[in-house]
Amino acid sequence: DGARLTDLKEVRGLLYKMQRPAIAPKLVYPNDWKEKDLVIFHNRSVLHSVVGAFTSDQVRAFHQRDLAASDDPTG
Numbered sequence: 001d002g003a004r005l006t007d008l009k010e011v012r013g014l015l016y017k018m019q020r021p022a023i024a025p026k027l028v029y030p031n032d033w034k035e036k037d038l039v040i041f042h043n044r045s046v047l048h049s050v051v052g053a054f055t056s057d058q059v060r061a062f063h064q065r066d067l068a069a070s071d072d073p074t075g
């Protein structure tokens with residue numbers, strides 16, 4: 001209907017309800033990064049973040065690759 005949410009508390013509540021199931025401990029993969037680590041993941045429906053993994057003098061390189069396919073992913 002084109003309605004907009006203007007109440008910040010309501011917006012935060014809705015976001016919490018949508019995101020909370022995705023960050024359940026059993027679904028979180030924390031990688032203890034070491035130099036030259038490579039992590040590959042399917043980016044469909046993935047939330048990713050970095051918390052305390054790097055010091056201010058370290059560089060994080062993040063490269064996204066997309067593979068074309070005629071069928072939707074399965075599995």
